[in-house]
Amino acid sequence: MDKLPHSALKKEVFTQGTLKSKKGYVCIPASSEEPFLSLIDQLHSQSTDHALFIFINASDDASHELKVKNQHCYTAIIEHLTVLNMDCLVLLDNAIAPKISGVGYARKKIMDWAAKECYHSKNTWISGLDADCSIDENYLSSLDRYFDSMPNIQGASIKFEHPYTDPQTDPYIHYYESHLRYLKLALQWAQFPFYYHTVGSSMVVRASIYKKVGGMNHKKAGEDFYFLQKIMPHGYGEINDTCIFPSSRMSDRVPFGTGRAMGSMINEDHWIKPYPILAFRNVRVLMEHIQNLYQTPLKTRFFWPEQIDPFCKDYFENKDFEKSWNSISDHSKTSESRNKKFLNQLSGNAVVLYLNQERERNSANIELYQEINQLFKWYNHASSETADPLEELKIIELNNQVNFLPKFSR
Numbered sequence: 001m002d003k004l005p006h007s008a009l010k011k012e013v014f015t016q017g018t019l020k021s022k023k024g025y026v027c028i029p030a031s032s033e034e035p036f037l038s039l040i041d042q043l044h045s046q047s048t049d050h051a052l053f054i055f056i057n058a059s060d061d062a063s064h065e066l067k068v069k070n071q072h073c074y075t076a077i078i079e080h081l082t083v084l085n086m087d088c089l090v091l092l093d094n095a096i097a098p099k100i101s102g103v104g105y106a107r108k109k110i111m112d113w114a115a116k117e118c119y120h121s122k123n124t125w126i127s128g129l130d131a132d133c134s135i136d137e138n139y140l141s142s143l144d145r146y147f148d149s150m151p152n153i154q155g156a157s158i159k160f161e162h163p164y165t166d167p168q169t170d171p172y173i174h175y176y177e178s179h180l181r182y183l184k185l186a187l188q189w190a191q192f193p194f195y196y197h198t199v200g201s202s203m204v205v206r207a208s209i210y211k212k213v214g215g216m217n218h219k220k221a222g223e224d225f226y227f228l229q230k231i232m233p234h235g236y237g238e239i240n241d242t243c244i245f246p247s248s249r250m251s252d253r254v255p256f257g258t259g260r261a262m263g264s265m266i267n268e269d270h271w272i273k274p275y276p277i278l279a280f281r282n283v284r285v286l287m288e289h290i291q292n293l294y295q296t297p298l299k300t301r302f303f304w305p306e307q308i309d310p311f312c313k314d315y316f317e318n319k320d321f322e323k324s325w326n327s328i329s330d331h332s333k334t335s336e337s338r339n340k341k342f343l344n345q346l347s348g349n350a351v352v353l354y355l356n357q358e359r360e361r362n363s364a365n366i367e368l369y370q371e372i373n374q375l376f377k378w379y380n381h382a383s384s385e386t387a388d389p390l391e392e393l394k395i396i397e398l399n400n401q402v403n404f405l406p407k408f409s410r
Contacts, residue, residue: 010095014078017087023049023124024143025114025207029106030056030131032066035076039134044084046140051117052081052088055110059101060094067094089113104223107200108216115215118207123147127158127204128224132247134163142242143204152405155205155231157197160244161394173248174390175368179272181393182372185400186277187351189378190284191291193404194232194348200224202244205231229348233340237403274368277375279358282312283351290346293325298335302326311361315354340406 026043030036033056043052056074058067074092081088091113096105111126118124125147129135136142146156162177164170180197187195203224210216213230217223228236289305302325304313324345332338359366372389376382379400383392 010093012074012092014074014081014090015088016081017051017085019051019087019089019117021119021121021124022051022087022117023121024140025051025053025111025117025124025126026129026140027053027107027110027114027126028055028129028131029103029110030054030070030073031058031103031106032069033073033131035073035080036131037076037080039129039131040077040080040084040086042135042137043140044086046137047086048140050087050140051114052086053110053114054088054090055106056090056092057096057101057106057109058094059096059098061098062094062101070094100218102218102220102223103200104217104219104221107223107227108218111210111216115207115210122206122208124207125204126207126210128200128202129244130201130246133201134245136242136244139242139244142239146204146237146239147206150237150403152235153237153403154209154234155203155228156237156239157199157228158202158204158242158244159238159240160197160199160202160246162248163245165248169248176272178372178390178393179274179368181390181397182368182375183275185379185393185396186275186280186375187283188400188402189375190280191287192283192348192351193287193343193346194229194236196228196232196236196238196404198225198228198348199246201246203228204239209234225348232348232404233344233406235403235405238401240398240401272368273359273363274366274371275355275359276362276366277371279312279355279362282309282358283354285309286312286316290342294335294339296335298332298338299329301329311358312354315357316350319350343406 028036028039040052043050054077056070056077058070070092071094074090078090081090091110093109107128111128114126118126123144125143127143143158147153162173164173180199184195184197200223209231213234216227219226285305285308289308293300293302302322304322325342328341328345329338332341369389372393373383376392376396379396381392381396383389
């Protein structure tokens with residue numbers, strides 16, 4: 001790869017066309033990528049009233065080779081976009097402070113910029129994609145229709161499927177995606193309200209709610225999960241009439257996620273441990289109890305259900321579950337406001353951390369596909385021995401699509 005003067009490896013901005021008040025904004029962070037011209041072509045062929053925002057980024061302490069690669073990517077992309085005459089903004093910053101550099105900062109920077117351009121419509125949306133994705137031909141129109149037709153929904157997870165590209169690595173991506181869908185469906189069965197997929201390349205939110213919750217975070221990994229936990233209590237759903245195809249490649253750029261998981265399984269034979277299915281039954285007991293508490297008078301003190309698992313109770317007691325409920329009750333004027341405040345504290349992070357604890361306690365004899373077969377029984381889903389469990393999980397997902405709407409009236 002040709003070397004460039006170090007002065008050419010810092011910051012650049014390219015804008016073209018009209019950026020203000022578009023119907024939707026597609027935001028793509030990129031680092032150490034080849035020019036993703038095919039994805040840009042896919043978006044351009046669909047675009048009517050949309051803008052593309054790209055942030056090519058690197059930490060200031062990244063290698064010179066990576067910065068040169070970013071510069072070449074930036075140059076190739078703006079040349080391509082110029083020919084297409086597409087409404088766009090492209091940022092290059094190869095000098096981000098190492099303390100904050102990462103995918104969270106990159107997503108936040110580009111999504112914040114998009115949010116500043118939104119003025120005219122409550123239906124304007126901001127989506128996240130990754131540079132190594134491909135998309136269905138109706139991606140943009142599907143997002144437009146969804147927010148036009150779902151006025152009470154503030155964000156959504158978009159259907160995704162990892163492509164099979166290599167017979168040697170396909171079993172690994174099959175396992176990883178099965179793990180994701182098992183977790184999502186098990187949380188849904190457990191009646192946890194925020195069970196949706198949290199994949200950064202398949203998320204979309206209204207610009208208005210993006211601003212209201214303070215936007216994306218700076219986390220170096222898991223930024224999508226923590227961001228969407230702030231969105232979901234306001235109304236959340238799923239978009240299944242289009243599809244995103246994330247890359248199945250290995251990567252070590254973030255501490256966890258698809259690329260890291262693929263690398264760990266392929267190179268280290270370190271398979272993701274599944275969550276024990278019985279842990280979700282414990283979560284369900286707690287969630288059903290909370291639903292009952294929502295129906296109680298305002299000053300009702302928290303009490304634990306008799307049938308709750310002792311380890312589950314101890315875990316959530318240590319998270320001040322009871323104290324939080326009682327404090328919120330004391331400072332709320334109505335049971336509806338109490339319930340809403342408590343819901344906002346019912347973090348998916350706390351539930352996943354509990355599941356992690358159960359996984360560590362019970363990992364010896366847990367096998368993912370066995371747990372999935374038990375989940376099929378809970379959903380009353382008949383599956384033959386020869387059926388592909390991943391495809392069966394997808395069927396259950398489509399048959400159990402539910403939007404979350406925050407309703408608390410007694």
